[in-house]
Amino acid sequence: MPGRLLITGLGGTLAPHLAQAATAAGWQVLGWDKNRIPVDDEVAVAAHLQASRPDAIAHLALGAVSWGAMLAGHAARQSLPFLFTSTAMVFHHEPDGPHGPGDERTAQDEYGRYKIEAEDAIRAACPAARIARIGWQIHEVSEGNNMLATLDGWQREQGRIAASSAWVPACSFMPDTAVALLQLLQDDDGAGQTVHLDSNAEEGMSFDRLVAALARRFDRQHWRIEVNEDYRHDQRLADPRPGRMPGLSRRLDQKP
Known part of the structure; x- marks a missing residue:
């Protein structure tokens, strides 16, 4: 399956770890320069996607909801695997967790509401999108x-x-999250799923x-x-398919 993987957010925190895992698995990683390709310019976005010809897209960057929808729409039209990283913050602390993928999203803060809007726009543009909610990352x-x-x-x-x-x-070590994201992107069974990736879910x-x-x-x-x-x-992110993520103790018990 490896080919050309477009990853947005390579200037951020988690995306470089996904790029490292993808490169090790044989993917050619493509980035997105927002200064060169404005994310609010639908014509420029479409032209860049046609020119770069990705075989899969992983959207980790922050940006306009419409940008994510454009990327997802391209993936849908080209039948490409599409992955979007959302957050545990789509759930408010009332009602309490653990929170399942199908639970009502109750965010009251701006960031959580933004991610809910992005999830919905991406799912509407690409029903086969893989949406992964994650917690606070550790490295x-x-x-x-x-x-x-x-x-x-x-x-x-x-x-x-x-x-x-x-x-x-809800929290995990970044390399573990990166591996799980890549597996989800490559897994045919992941199409259309909303999954929770949390190394603290069971412990x-x-x-x-x-x-x-x-x-x-x-x-x-x-x-x-x-x-x-x-x-x-x-805040734990429970998932009906346990084993996607190793427990926190696996890394916390390692020797420096």
Whole structure:
């Protein structure tokens, strides 16, 4: 199956890991330069897709909902596998989780509502699209929306890390998410599915325990962790097909 894989968001946090996994699997990775091909120009988007001739599309970038719909529409017309990454944030903390793929999306914040709109536009343009909801991503060195980098920032800026024992976050290590995304894109059975990719779905580690485990795993002995119960939410992303993601402990128990 490997051919030309268009991945949007290569300047972001997770997409480079997907590109690495795809390259290792034999794909030729194509990117998208927003400065050269404006995402709000339907003619330019269509022309670029015709010129680049991707064999599959993975849409990880933030951008106009209409851009995602254009990419999905092209995939539908050309019968190409299409993957979109959404988020656990489509679910508000009330009602509580774990949240299943078919649960009502209850987001009240702007980001969550944006992702709901994007999901719907993509599904309308390409019924066979694969939509993967993911949680907070973890990596030792990646910048951007990386839990470890955020925790380092909290410690540096606030002198402490407030960690709720009443929050069970949806989260995974980036390389594991990248492999699962690639498998979903390549799997014929994935067409038309909305799936949840969460390494904490079965283990259910609370945020305070996770922060302590990350401190041990990545030698953050200077972190000052203050446990509270300020935020209550079982955010886990349950999926009817277990085994898509390894448990958090698989990486947390590794030696540095």
